[in-house]
Amino acid sequence: MRRRAAAVLGLVCALAQAEDGLAPAKCPNVGSDPDLAVLVLGSGGPGAVGRASSSYVVLLDGQPRILVDAGPGSFARAGEAGLQMRGMDIVLLTHLHIDHAGELPGLLLGRAVSSGRPIDARIYGPAASGQFPSTRRYVDLNFGAQGAYAYLKDFSAPLTISAHDIAAKPVKPQTLLAEADLKISVIPGHHRDAPAVVYRVDYKGHSVTFSGDIDAQGLPALSSLAQGTDLLVFNSVVLDPPGSAPQLYELHTPPAAIGKLAAQAHAGRLLLTHISPLVEQHQDEVLASIGATYAGPVSVSSDLLCVPVN
Ligand SMILES: [Zn+2]
Ligand SMILES: [Zn+2]
Structure with a gap:
């Protein structure tokens, strides 16, 4: 009897946790308000440690429209979120590491x-x-006439894919797409040897900027694109030196530099993501380091977290 009571208590606790705001919200349930929101499908990185790898959905007027990155695990999260994929036909890949692009076939199949x-x-x-x-070749290797998944083009619905490469130069902001109230801007980032892109989505006067994986060389570009952005989604993988493996600093930005950049860019708020186990363990230190230079609100992402931008 006592064991049964404990089990019931456990369930109640789980439900209470689900209702207190710590549990994932479902952006699809937010409806037509806010104008701009971000649903985190994958808040993790390359390791299979409990978070899906990098993936986000940008919702415009409550509708999923843009996929940013397609990391492994995001397909399952899309289902858990009850995501309606109809209309989600713009895909922005920050770079082609597996933890950012490996689940593109699955997500496109879901679409x-x-x-x-x-x-x-x-x-x-x-x-x-x-x-x-x-990116064009990556898409062609997957979905082209000679690609691994050539069948997808007429498997369920007639599917036409146009792929576009963003050059590493010049390093200045460019408009990728402008349609009605939506504007997507880009600037080449820097992620050691992996060509990388920073994206900014503006919609009805609100904006979100995605750093992608970025090292110190990419920060001036990020700063210029992210000026005045409402939400800066920043990949937080390493601790301040010397807390992480030395080679990781060639790939990623430590907390002190994240805070400095967010302040320089006058970002309205910061969402830390691509969370590594080390950053998760040392979350308080990471937040303190960022808080030394950035005074705005900082949150740490989790899979299925929904962040309204306005
Ligand atoms: Zn990554
Ligand atoms: Zn990467």
Whole structure:
């Protein structure tokens, strides 16, 4: 009897947790307000440690419209969120590391079976460099006529994909897309040897900027694109030196520099994401380091967290 009571108590606690705001909200339930929101599908990085890898959905007027990154695990999270994928036809890839692009086929399949109507998908990402293919080639290797998943183009709905490469130069903000109230801007980022892109989405006077994985060399570009942004989604992988493995500082930005950049960019608020186990363990230190230079609100993302931008 006592064991049963304990089990019931456990369930009640779980439900209470689900209702106190710590548990994931579901952006699709937010409705047509706010104008701009971000649903985190994947708040983690490359390790299989409990979070899906990098992936976000930008909702405009409550409708999922833009996918930012497609990391492994995000397909399952999309289902858990009850995400309606109809209309989500813009994909922005920050770079082609597996933890950011590896689940593109699954998510595109999910989109394809969500509606029988013809789909025009637009996929943006970096141009080729070194051992990394261009985004166009990556898409072609997956979905082209000779690609691994060539069948997808007429599997469920007629699917047309146009892929676009964003060159590493010039390093200045450019408008990628401007349609009615929506504007998407880009600037090349820097992520050691992996060509990388920073994206900013502006909608009805509100904006969100995604740093992607970024090292120190990419920060001036991020700062210029993110000026005055309402929400800065910043990948937080390493501790301040020397807390993380030295080679990781060639790839990622430590908390002190994140705070400094957020302050320089006059970001309205900061959402830390791509959370590594080390950052999770030392969350208080990370927040204190950021807080030394950035006075705005800082939150730490989790899978299925919904962040209204306005
Ligand atoms: Zn990553
Ligand atoms: Zn990366």
